[in-house]
Amino acid sequence: MTDFEVTIESTGQQTGxxxxxxxxxxxxxxxxxxxxxxxxxxxxxxxxxxxxRGLHRLEADVRADDPDAxxxxxxxxFRLEGRRRQVxxxxxxxxxxxxxxxxxxxxxxxxxxxxxxxxxSALPRKRLIAHVLMRDVTxxxxxxxxxxxxxxxxxxxxxxxxxxxxxxxxxxVKEELGIDIELGRLLAVDWMPHYLGWDDACELIFDGGTxxxxxxxxxxxxxxxxxxxxxxxxxxxxPHLTAxxxxxxxxxxxxxxxxxxxxxxTMEDGRPV
Numbered sequence: 699m700t701d702f703e704v705t706i707e708s709t710g711q712q713t714g715x716x717x718x719x720x721x722x723x724x725x726x727x728x729x730x731x732x733x734x735x736x737x738x739x740x741x742x743x744x745x746x747x748x749x750x751r752g753l754h755r756l757e758a759d760v761r762a763d764d765p766d767a768x769x770x771x772x773x774x775x776f777r778l779e780g781r782r783r784q785v786x787x788x789x790x791x792x793x794x795x796x797x798x799x800x801x802x803x804x805x806x807x808x809x810x811x812x813x814x815x816x817x818x819s820a821l822p823r824k825r826l827i828a829h830v831l832m833r834d835v836t837x838x839x840x841x842x843x844x845x846x847x848x849x850x851x852x853x854x855x856x857x858x859x860x861x862x863x864x865x866x867x868x869x870x871v872k873e874e875l876g877i878d879i880e881l882g883r884l885l886a887v888d889w890m891p892h893y894l895g896w897d898d899a900c901e902l903i904f905d906g907g908t909x910x911x912x913x914x915x916x917x918x919x920x921x922x923x924x925x926x927x928x929x930x931x932x933x934x935x936x937p938h939l940t941a942x943x944x945x946x947x948x949x950x951x952x953x954x955x956x957x958x959x960x961x962x963x964t965m966e967d968g969r970p971v
Contacts, residue, residue: 701735704743712754714747716740736770744774748803755802761786762795768820771799775807777819825899828867829854831885831950832906838929839947840909841938842874845925850938852903852947853927863902871906875927876918879906886950888965890942903950942968 704718718739740758747753758776760767772778776799784793806812829852832840841850853874857866864881871879882905890899914927932951936944945968953959953970963970 702739704739706743706747706751706753706756708753709757712752714751714753714756716743716747716756716758734770734773736766737773740770740774740776744776744801753803755800757798757800759796759798762797763788768797768799772816772820774801775805775812775816776801777805777816779819825897826857826863826866827855827899827901828857828863828870828904829901830867830871830879830881830904830906831947832909833951834909834911834929836931837951837955838931839935839951840906840914841928841930841935842924843926843928845921845923849940849943850928850930850935851943853906854904864904867902867904874920874924876920877913877916881905882907884962885954885959886946886963886965888946888963888968891967893940893942901946903946945969 701721702718703721704716706714706716709715718736744756747756756776758771759782760771762768762781778797779800780798782796782798785796786794788794801807806815831852834840840853842853843850853871854867855870855874857863858869861869867881868879871877884902885905886903888901888903890901892898909929911929914929917927919925919927930938932948935947939947946965949965949968949970950959950963953963965971
C-alpha cells in the first residue's frame, strides 16, 4: 500500500525528473502505508523507469526543510548531488534551499556498498589542510608571502580527495617551493571554526625539520601562489599572520622549543585543549 503517486517526466538524453503527490486514501492515519510508504513508491517508480523505460538517470529536487522527502530518497538509493540556495519561498515569506538528488541505473543500491555510497553523499565532509613547519637553527619559522592574500602562512595546502594528509603536504611543498621534503612527526591537529567565507576545517601541522638560508636560496617558488618566503621569529610574526595562525604557531613553537614536544597537540581555534 502506498499513499503517494510518483510521476516521472522525460527530460531527454535518457534522463528523467521524479516528483510525487500525496493521495487521499480515505483511511485513518493508523491504516495508511506508514513512514516508508513514500520510499516504496519511489523505489517502484525508479525500478520501472530503469528497467522498462530504459532511462539512465533520475533526478529529484526537494525542499531542504523536508526531512521526510530527504529520508525517502536516500532509502530509495538516490544520492545527494547539490544544493540550490534560497530558490523556494517559505511559508514565513523567507526563502529556503532546494536539494538535488539523483540515481543512475547502475548505482549500487542494496547491501553495504549501496548504503555507504548513499550515506557518503549526504553526510558532512570537512576540508582538510596539511601544512609544514620548517625552522632554522635559531627557531625562526619559514613563512610564505602569498600572492592571493595579505597574511602569511606555512608551506602546504588543501589535501585532495583520496590523498593522505602526509602526501598532500609533501605535494604542496613540492609545488610551492620546488623541493622534495621528508616530513617528521605530526606536531598538531587544529580544528578551525567558520572564517570569512570558509566552512570549518581541520588543519594538520607536520614537522618539516631544519632549513638554512642557503637551502632557501635554492627554492623554486610557484609564481602564481608564492611571492616570497621569509624566516621570521615567532615574536615578530604577529603582524603577518591571522590571529588564529599566530595563536597556533606560538603554542606549537613554545611547547616544541628545541624539539622537546613528545606528543601531537590537539587544538581548537589555535588553542591547545
